[in-house]
Amino acid sequence: MPAESAGAAASDPFCSDMAMADTLICRTRHFNLLYDIRPVLPGHVLIVPIRHVAGFSELTPGEFEDLRKLLKRITAVMSREYASKGSYDVIAQVGEYSGGSIRHLHLHFVPRGRDDKYRMRDEALYENIECRTRCLGISFVRAEVKRLRKLFRCAP
Template identity: 25%
Template structure:
C-alpha cells in the first residue's frame, strides 16, 4: 500500500527513495526511520507509506499496523545495545499538538535517567462531575461515528 503525497512532503520523498534515511525496518505498509534530530540516540519514526496528514486521515488498518510496529520497535530498542531504560510512544496530531511534519508518524523514543526529554503541563485533578460530562461528550462522538459502548456515567471504580 503506497500513496506518496506531494513533492513537498519529506517523508513521502523518503518513501519514494528521493531523500536519504537510515531505515532499520520497512514493509509494504510502513517504513521505520531514525529521526534526523533525535531526542535521544535511537529515536525512531514509524511512517505509513500512504500519505495521511493526521490520525483522522489514516485508515484504521494502517493505524493499527503503525502502533503494532511502534510496539515492536520499542521492544527492539530495549534489547539493542543503545541506552534504553524506558520508551515513550509519542504522537503529535496537529500543529497545536507539536506536529511539525504533516505526514502522520509515530515517535518511538528510548528513555534513560537524565535525558533531556520533558513533558510538562498543569496537572490538576478534575472534579468527577466534569469528567462525567467529558465522558458523555466522547461517548456521543463515538455514537456519531457508528461505535457503540456499554459504558455509562456510573461506570467507575468504587471507592476503597
C-alpha cells in the same frame, strides 16, 4: 524544519523516497521506520505511514494493525538495544495547533534512560536537546541506521 515555501519534498520529506534514503531502517506493508535525522536521544526513530495521511482518523484498520505489530517489535528491540528497560516516549503532533511542522502523520519513538535528562518543553520536541546527541551528527545517525537495519529486517 524547513518552511512550507521550501517546496513539497522539503516540507513533506515523508512523501519523498530520496529524502528518506539515508535514514530508512525498514519498511513494513504500510509503514516506514526511520531514524530521526536530529535524534534527541540515541534510538530516536520515526514511525511513518507510507500513504500520505494527516492524522490517525485517516488510517485504515489494516494500517492500524500493521502499526500495532511494528510498535510491538520496536519496543522489544529498542528496550534491548538502548537498555531502556521498556521505557519510552511515543509522541505525535497532529494538526495545525499541535506544534508539529510536517503535515504527514508520524510518531516519534524515543527510548528513555534513567538519567537521560531529556524533557519536552512547551510542546517543542526539539527545543531542549542536549548537545551530546545533536553534536554526534549525521555520521552517528548513519552508523545507527546501518546497525538497526540488520536488527529489524522488516518484511512488507
